[in-house]
Amino acid sequence: MSRIDVHCHYIPDFYREALIANGHSEPDGVPFIPPWSEESALKAMDETGIAKQYLSISSPGVHFGDDAAARTLARQVNEEGARLARAHPDRFGFFASTPLPDVDAALEEIRYAYDELDANGVVFTTNFHGMYLGDEALEPVYAELNRRRAVLFLHPTSPTTNCGPDGGYPLPYPRSLMEFLFDTTRSVTHMVVSGVLDRHPDIKVIVAHAGAALPVMASRLDVLGRRATGKPQAVHDALRRLHFDLAGMPTPDALPALLRVADPSRIHYGSDAPFTPHPEILATAASLDAAEELEGALLDQVMSKNAQELFG
Numbered sequence: 001m002s003r004i005d006v007h008c009h010y011i012p013d014f015y016r017e018a019l020i021a022n023g024h025s026e027p028d029g030v031p032f033i034p035p036w037s038e039e040s041a042l043k044a045m046d047e048t049g050i051a052k053q054y055l056s057i058s059s060p061g062v063h064f065g066d067d068a069a070a071r072t073l074a075r076q077v078n079e080e081g082a083r084l085a086r087a088h089p090d091r092f093g094f095f096a097s098t099p100l101p102d103v104d105a106a107l108e109e110i111r112y113a114y115d116e117l118d119a120n121g122v123v124f125t126t127n128f129h130g131m132y133l134g135d136e137a138l139e140p141v142y143a144e145l146n147r148r149r150a151v152l153f154l155h156p157t158s159p160t161t162n163c164g165p166d167g168g169y170p171l172p173y174p175r176s177l178m179e180f181l182f183d184t185t186r187s188v189t190h191m192v193v194s195g196v197l198d199r200h201p202d203i204k205v206i207v208a209h210a211g212a213a214l215p216v217m218a219s220r221l222d223v224l225g226r227r228a229t230g231k232p233q234a235v236h237d238a239l240r241r242l243h244f245d246l247a248g249m250p251t252p253d254a255l256p257a258l259l260r261v262a263d264p265s266r267i268h269y270g271s272d273a274p275f276t277p278h279p280e281i282l283a284t285a286a287s288l289d290a291a292e293e294l295e296g297a298l299l300d301q302v303m304s305k306n307a308q309e310l311f312g
Contacts, residue, residue, distance in 0.1 A: 002300070003050045003285070004307035006153065007208055007247040007270025009058040010094075011036040012080045018073055022064035028158045029174035034274040038084060042091060044278055048271065048285055051304065054311070055081055056095040056123040058275060059157035059180075063099050063128065070099035074109050082117035093311065095123035095153045098141075101131045106141055114148055120311055121151030121204075126187035130160040133187045134194030146200035151310060153206045154188065156180035176275075184212035189221055192238040204310060206243040206268065210254040214239060215261045236261060243310065245270030246302065249280075251287040259293055268310070269303050 016033055019025065027033060045053060057077050063070035074097045081094030096113030098106035113119035122145060124133060131137065133154070145152055158175040159182070169175060188207055191197060197205070207214070214221075214235070221235040239261045246255065247270030258267065269288070271281045288294060294302055 002303050003269045004304045005050045005053040005271045006268045006307055007245040008053045008273045010055040015077055024060055028059050028176055036274045048281055052091055054093040054120055056153055057097045059125055061125045062097050067102045071105045074099045078113050078117055093120040095121045097123055101128040107144055110144055121153055123153045123155055125155055125157035126183045132190045134190030134196055142196055142200045146202045149202045151204045155208055156184045159183045181212040185214050192235055193225055197238055206245055208245055209248040210246055210250040210258045211244050215257040218261055247272035251291050255293055264298055265306055267302050268307050
């Protein structure tokens with residue numbers, strides 16, 4: 001049991017029902033909502049050698065257009081995350097969801113999640129109905145997270161751009177195939193360029209999927225960002241400060257690129273269960289175990305020790 005999983009999801013029955021009721025029976029173009037249960041998650045963890053999972057609600061989150069309903073659903077999923085963590089304290093932790101873009105309600109939910117539910121962190125999607133993560137409206141939320149020295153897990157969601165003339169996605173694929181990576185890159189770049197990380201240095205941000213396209217675009221973003229804004233850019237510096245998970249087929253291509261730009265002590269194992277099928281999770285875990293880039297002590301760091309340090 002050598003892995004700590006920072007990128008994995010829970011799908012309580014009531015949340016599945018809310019997805020379907022709000023038109024998300026095929027979330028982000030994925031053809032179905034995968035099955036999940038407390039018991040099946042523990043069984044899969046044992047088979048994969050995962051000692052502990054930090055659970056989060058995946059895209060599209062909890063806000064489907066109605067502020068009041070989002071507040072209720074955020075509270076429900078957070079109460080369930082806390083129940084799982086209390087029932088299995090050695091196996092589960094959780095990231096709290098928020099009803100963003102409702103900022104006042106998000107602040108209330110963050111305080112409740114930390115003070116009453118002992119949340120291990122907070123999960124954001126990469127945009128909230130078009131509000132990207134460098135938006136000034138989020139400053140009060142970042143200030144509260146910084147005060148708490150919070151872990152903030154960023155999970156991609158569908159962009160509000162790249163739609164066809166009828167308002168739909170123009171390609172016959174799930175948005176997770178490509179757009180999740182592009183939206184992650186877009187939103188983290190917005191955070192860096194807008195100065196969020198500099199103003200709130202005590203937030204520990206985890207970027208999903210080995211940093212998406214950021215490792216291979218860092219030099220371009222630094223140079224062209226300076227040209228566009230007239231100000232020095234520090235994307236490379238930011239990549240050394242950010243944390244990253246290895247969900248989503250990081251070998252053989254993404255892992256070497258990530259290791260060139262990231263701090264190895266800030267890279268973590270992630271399974272993306274249950275949206276990644278279990279056989280693929282097993283195959284990815286085996287490929288990471290065998291990766292020559294992670295030989296020696298670095299493999300233990302990435303699989304568990306970095307997360308132990310991050311979460312104390």
